[in-house]
Amino acid sequence: MLFVVSIIMWMVSYWFFLMKMVVIIDWELIYLNSEGVNLMLLLDGMSLLFGGVVMYISSLVILYSDYYMSGDLNLVRFIIMVVMFVFSMMFMIYFPGLVSILIGWDGLGLVSYCLVVYYQNWRSYNSGMLTVLSNRIGDVALLMSIALMSSYGGWDYYNYVISDFDNYLINQVVILIILAGLTKSAQFPFSAWLPAAMAAPTPVSSLVHSSTLVTAGVYLIIRFELLIESYFQYLLVLIGCLTMILAGVCALSEYDLKSIVALSTLSQLGLMISILSLGWSSLSYFHLLTHALFKSMLFLCVGVIIHLLGGGQDIRSMGGLSIQVPITSLFFMVSNFSLCGLPFLAGFYSKDLIMEAMSMYYINWFIFFMFYISIILTIIYSVRVFIYLMMLGGGLGVNYQFEEDLSSIWSMVGLFIGSIVGGALLGWILFDSPIVLVLSLVNKNLVVMIVLLMMLMSYLYFCNNYLFFYFKMFNNYSFYYFLGTLGYLSWLSTFVMGKGIISIENIKVLDMGWLEMIGGQGFYLLFVILSSSGSWLESNNLVLYFVLLLLWLVILGAVGLF
16 A cells, blocks of 8 residues: 555656646644644645655565564564554655644654664663654754744744744754754764664664654755755754764774664765755755665665574674575665665766766865765775675575575565666656756766775775774774764763763752752741641631630730739
């Protein structure tokens, strides 16, 4: 059902792009105290195409889950949570009001947490807590943006994009929206939760943590692009460049297969944020869609390999898989090389267009080199994984009986087609006319030459054991710890924040403890007791008043006698 709906949405989105149609349906749910609560439905080419891609990947992941989760007792619960995730994603895509976005946003965070802790062990619990608390920062930012937008009399930012309102308040809203998008897309310094979320089952990683959930933040910032001022763009491009370089370098020293793919996702998210901040939202959206297709297939291939190896994820224990699982190896090779940007695969069309645009327009040289360095790092760790899995021998795979399941193959075939023709197809849908880029012959072929040259050099390095991180200057524990913790971000997000929160107990003991009891809170309680006593006296009958009168008469008489 999801698969059929996704194909229909792809075709409808093409019609919307071709006719440049936008349909906005606004329902007024309630009107109270001069402020209405509206539910706005936005149908345009961008929302329909993104929703179609999400449904397409979701349908294939659910089919794949029948194989991967076949021995799980809670398979039905797992499928229900995946469907809830898709529903939350659709709510965020098609309803642009901030309250509607918040509902879908919270739904994504809640379902993501439930899926990360699905295996119910300590590692999953810790990863889930880091994931949900990191995303709560974005939730709070959205709540604050709703409070600011309410001063305009509504929460549908789409009505205010083309209006001339107070720039100061709009900038505050944009800052909060950018913060929410950065946390959901795991940008620096909120990057630690994405590698930790790999504790979830591999189908979850394929759907949630590679192609849909993490791109929701990028999609949100794309929607707010018209409100982003230039000084926000400078900050975003620096954050994006820092994220993609840090993730690329850390992936070179990683041996966990799922962590390497997660770091590659983090690097591509940094590329999307960077190119978006430079004003090319259409190119960022194009790369978002192509990346979703080949990265979800890459995760599915990784899941098959891990499943057949009995849960092992260390690439040093793998090798020779191209002989044992040839079909999965073919799919893995196509998705991996599409990540590198090999010509005429899906990733090539978006990456080549991005780098050609960078070469044509005047761009800071620092940013220019950061983009090319990130591409080089992507090629190096992609070739490294390919050689470890497919070419090197002596792995533990010889101890297992391999049998590729038909349902997993069919699910990967759909994404395989997307990884082959998805780039060209999406390019035809998104751009009704060709993008004309006038470049010299060297600049035109620079990206292709770098991709091919670095793939050849990486192959020669790794096949001859001249490994980059075996150099003596890098062969020490501190350097590996720095890379393994993603530049100490994992340590900062857990240990430092935990110790900082626990240290607040001193405030509870002192300022909010006995100092309060002998200070403001103590006097408050004293006055409450005195006033309660007075009210008790006032609420009694006349007998008490006569007794008190007689008592005072006795006292006064005694005083008069003495």
